Amino acid sequence: MPAITLMVNGRRRTVDALPDTPLLWVLRDELKLKGTKYSCGMSECGACTVHLDGAPVRSCVTPVSMAANRSVTTIEALATTKDARLLALQAAWIADEVPQCGYCQPGMLLQAAGLLAKNAHPSDAEIERWMAGNLCRCGTYSRIKRAIRRAAGTEAATQTTEAGHD
Amino acid sequence: MTERTFSRRDFLLTGAGAGVALVVAVNLPLTDLAAEEARGDAVVGFHPAAWISIDTDGIVSVVVDEHELGQGVLTALPMIVAEELEADWSKMRPLPPPEDPSTWVRTISTGGSTSIRTAWQPLRNAAAAAREMLRTAAAQTWGVDRAECVARNSEIVHQKSGRRLGYGALVEAASRLPVPAAPPLKANKDFTILGKPKPRVEIREKVGGTALYGYDLDLPGMLTAVVARPPAFGAVLKSVDDVAARRVAGVVDVIRIPQGVAVVAKNTWSALEGRKALRLDWDASPAKGLGSEALFAEFQELAKQPGQVTRNIGDAPAALGAAAKVVESEFFSPFMDHIPMEPMNAAALVKDGKVEVWVPTQIATGSQQAAAAVAGVKPGDVKLHSLLAGGAFGRRLSPDDTILAVEVAKRMPGTTVHVVWTREDSIRNGTYRPLTYHRLRGGLDAAGKPVAWMHHVLGAGAGGLVGRGDEVPYAIPNLRAEIHTKKTAIPVGAWRSVHFTHMGWVIETFMDELAVAAGKDPYQFRRDALGNSPKLLACLDLAAEKAGWGKPLPKGVFRGIACASSFASHAAEVAEVSVSPEGRVRVHRVVAAVHVGTVINPDMLQAQVEGAVTLALSYTLKHQITVEDGAVREGNFDDYPIMRMDDMPPVEVYVVPSEDAPTGIGEPPVPPLPPAVCNAIFAATGKRIRRLPIDPKLLRV
Numbered sequence A: 001m002p003a004i005t006l007m008v009n010g011r012r013r014t015v016d017a018l019p020d021t022p023l024l025w026v027l028r029d030e031l032k033l034k035g036t037k038y039s040c041g042m043s044e045c046g047a048c049t050v051h052l053d054g055a056p057v058r059s060c061v062t063p064v065s066m067a068a069n070r071s072v073t074t075i076e077a078l079a080t081t082k083d084a085r086l087l088a089l090q091a092a093w094i095a096d097e098v099p100q101c102g103y104c105q106p107g108m109l110l111q112a113a114g115l116l117a118k119n120a121h122p123s124d125a126e127i128e129r130w131m132a133g134n135l136c137r138c139g140t141y142s143r144i145k146r147a148i149r150r151a152a153g154t155e156a157a158t159q160t161t162e163a164g165h166d
Numbered sequence B: 001m002t003e004r005t006f007s008r009r010d011f012l013l014t015g016a017g018a019g020v021a022l023v024v025a026v027n028l029p030l031t032d033l034a035a036e037e038a039r040g041d042a043v044v045g046f047h048p049a050a051w052i053s054i055d056t057d058g059i060v061s062v063v064v065d066e067h068e069l070g071q072g073v074l075t076a077l078p079m080i081v082a083e084e085l086e087a088d089w090s091k092m093r094p095l096p097p098p099e100d101p102s103t104w105v106r107t108i109s110t111g112g113s114t115s116i117r118t119a120w121q122p123l124r125n126a127a128a129a130a131r132e133m134l135r136t137a138a139a140q141t142w143g144v145d146r147a148e149c150v151a152r153n154s155e156i157v158h159q160k161s162g163r164r165l166g167y168g169a170l171v172e173a174a175s176r177l178p179v180p181a182a183p184p185l186k187a188n189k190d191f192t193i194l195g196k197p198k199p200r201v202e203i204r205e206k207v208g209g210t211a212l213y214g215y216d217l218d219l220p221g222m223l224t225a226v227v228a229r230p231p232a233f234g235a236v237l238k239s240v241d242d243v244a245a246r247r248v249a250g251v252v253d254v255i256r257i258p259q260g261v262a263v264v265a266k267n268t269w270s271a272l273e274g275r276k277a278l279r280l281d282w283d284a285s286p287a288k289g290l291g292s293e294a295l296f297a298e299f300q301e302l303a304k305q306p307g308q309v310t311r312n313i314g315d316a317p318a319a320l321g322a323a324a325k326v327v328e329s330e331f332f333s334p335f336m337d338h339i340p341m342e343p344m345n346a347a348a349l350v351k352d353g354k355v356e357v358w359v360p361t362q363i364a365t366g367s368q369q370a371a372a373a374v375a376g377v378k379p380g381d382v383k384l385h386s387l388l389a390g391g392a393f394g395r396r397l398s399p400d401d402t403i404l405a406v407e408v409a410k411r412m413p414g415t416t417v418h419v420v421w422t423r424e425d426s427i428r429n430g431t432y433r434p435l436t437y438h439r440l441r442g443g444l445d446a447a448g449k450p451v452a453w454m455h456h457v458l459g460a461g462a463g464g465l466v467g468r469g470d471e472v473p474y475a476i477p478n479l480r481a482e483i484h485t486k487k488t489a490i491p492v493g494a495w496r497s498v499h500f501t502h503m504g505w506v507i508e509t510f511m512d513e514l515a516v517a518a519g520k521d522p523y524q525f526r527r528d529a530l531g532n533s534p535k536l537l538a539c540l541d542l543a544a545e546k547a548g549w550g551k552p553l554p555k556g557v558f559r560g561i562a563c564a565s566s567f568a569s570h571a572a573e574v575a576e577v578s579v580s581p582e583g584r585v586r587v588h589r590v591v592a593a594v595h596v597g598t599v600i601n602p603d604m605l606q607a608q609v610e611g612a613v614t615l616a617l618s619y620t621l622k623h624q625i626t627v628e629d630g631a632v633r634e635g636n637f638d639d640y641p642i643m644r645m646d647d648m649p650p651v652e653v654y655v656v657p658s659e660d661a662p663t664g665i666g667e668p669p670v671p672p673l674p675p676a677v678c679n680a681i682f683a684a685t686g687k688r689i690r691r692l693p694i695d696p697k698l699l700r701v
Helices: A023-030 A075-079 A084-095 A105-118 A124-131 A141-152 B003-015 B022-038 B073-085 B115-142 B167-174 B203-208 B243-247 B268-276 B292-302 B316-322 B364-375 B400-409 B423-428 B500-518 B522-529 B534-547 B602-621 B673-685
Strands: A003-008 A011-016 A049-052 A055-058 A071-073 B046-049 B052-054 B060-063 B092-095 B149-152 B155-158 B164-166 B223-228 B236-241 B251-257 B260-265 B279-283 B308-313 B325-333 B345-351 B354-359 B382-386 B417-420 B436-444 B450-459 B478-485 B558-566 B569-579 B585-595 B651-655
Touching: A011 A023, A023 A049, A023 B268, A049 A105, A055 A105, A075 A084, A075 A105, A075 B203, A084 A105, A084 A141, A084 B203, A105 A124, A105 A141, A105 B203, A124 A141, A141 B602, B052 B115, B052 B167, B060 B073, B073 B092, B073 B115, B115 B149, B115 B155, B115 B167, B155 B167, B164 B167, B223 B251, B223 B268, B223 B400, B236 B251, B236 B260, B243 B251, B243 B268, B251 B268, B251 B400, B260 B268, B260 B400, B292 B436, B292 B450, B316 B436, B316 B450, B316 B478, B325 B500, B345 B364, B345 B400, B354 B364, B354 B400, B364 B382, B364 B400, B400 B417, B436 B500, B450 B500, B500 B522, B500 B558, B500 B602, B500 B673, B522 B534, B522 B558, B534 B558, B534 B569, B534 B585, B534 B651, B558 B673, B569 B673, B585 B602, B585 B673, B602 B651, B602 B673
Parallel strands: A003 A071, B060 B092, B223 B417, B354 B382, B450 B478, B585 B651
Antiparallel strands: A003 A011, A049 A055, A049 A071, B046 B052, B052 B060, B149 B155, B155 B164, B223 B260, B236 B279, B251 B260, B308 B478, B325 B436, B345 B354, B345 B417, B436 B450, B558 B569, B569 B585
């Protein structure tokens, strides 16, 4: 099997893999980066979203050969990143208590980071359009939207966790 | 928790008669433990109950013997303990369910919205007993009246002198004291933890990508397998040609198991490529004719004959005959899959008569038993690691994930095999919410009051999954429910809200039809019939009030209302809906009001309602499982779609204030949503939705 070199979270990694192996399985099985999730395998849900040269892609349908000599960012980068946008998103995700089961959230965070990189102050409609390809079965959409607004500074950072309004 | 405490607890629980009723079993270890401690057994820490232990460093460990599926139980149960124990929240540590469920005090199974409802009293009693023992211990240490000693924030404080001792320093003395049988419990008004939002304890892992789910399992020497399953339920494997599959790089073995053919490989992609290269010849003829449409047709015919009567009040046929007005209806409800984001998977290791299983399950006890049966060992010989689950919704109540893993692993003794399912495997080998067909007849008297109600439900599954007729919350003097069940080769199981998923929809849509026939407002019509259900009535009133029932709406937007009591909780919802000329349904707003007694964690409650509404919108508007000749037509999110962010309306959540014992919130907000939407569609279009999911073609102008 040919050796393929990629930059993953700032580190140079060389893997032996067939060129058509999806990046998802290389990240998960070879590099043991399990934060990138498998859910559909056909670019329908976004759970496997990573950044390729800074832009979100679905790693389940991205052949590893396409990532050769390019920069891949996974959710594990959050542990060491200095990227203010990613950190703001993560903090907002905590403030708004976004996750339930949490399985889709790594993909959600990386998809959202891609939005804020292009559009620092997205409208609600822009958020909805950009995030519509990322599925959450637990139903955390409204909180994701709120957290993105919070990270973008377009929502007052009020505590919004009270149940009900009376 | 140390090895020492675990084995000790196992011993105690076994001695106390594990497996008896919850309350007894929980109280028994308390007594037994006290006896043990009184003998001066050299155990570090203080163990006032099997579920709770306090270490000498003051850390309070709570065994959360429920599975964390996203619903927040890992946070909620320690909150109950911390409140009654007067413990510092930062000192609380949830522990996973024990690895040998066979020795635990109760079945480890998370379903039926029961986690909080069943843990509430025993956890509070145990925590209160511990608190009282700590107070006594402090009083004796200081030689003061215990009435002067107050428990507060993991310390006992002697108010007169200002002396204080942390729980950790008191555990040794406390552990020698008798356990109070009926310790005083805190009043709701004194709660400082319960009823206040608390972030989930695993939040950082879940937003940092470090939370590891079943699918993420990575053990030394572990192999990964996928299983080629029959193309139709009941299809029989005639021949296997695995030559090409074995040639795929990374494939280690190809193994026949009763459920199909497993391809075992060094990594997931090799296993998938290997499976693709299998040449399998299946005989699908046994599945011929087995399908959704055939079942609907059969049930329609069968509905003409009487079913098994499951509820009978008054004389419904006679009352119907005497009614001033009669309404007749039928409803079609399909199979559906749970489709949690994490597909099914489990790993197993079989070695020297022992089994180890790693599975993101919601039924540890059942998984252990299933693994034991497949491997031919005793349940106690199966070590069951419950892993974090990426959603469940009832799907993981069936141990078929574990069974598949053990079937493969027992044929490769000494090797850990992780059997992973693709999305397609998961959708096509589900445990579906059963398909049902419903016939209803209702009668109104001259004043428009509902006086007769007959509901015949026919379903492709056991009665508990199909319905019983006791779901009707209204005081109707003559009511009869009949059921017909049919077992097919299509596997069925519990789906979030179980039979209420369809019973709620059918009953509340029909109630709306009766209201219209009576010429009454649907909200008032329900109010008038809810005399025996004050809690549900409170929800209905609150939802109507907050939604502004009866007040003007933007042009083209219409309201629908519905309510249901399920799993000991109550919920009412109002949906605001518009229908485009093309028949596209848009839900603009959902207002939910719930009654769950005492609220444990209001933020998690709100999240559960948001989630339940989202899930219910998905099955109202989007997805169904269609079986044709025994094969499931759908396979992934493209043909089994769920709600997306741009479909979702805002969801408002209101809680009826109550100090009653808490009940569950995971399921009860599901049932009212589909009928609220369908009733709004009727208000908008005059068309009744009789089949889910809604077909936009039927709503075109």
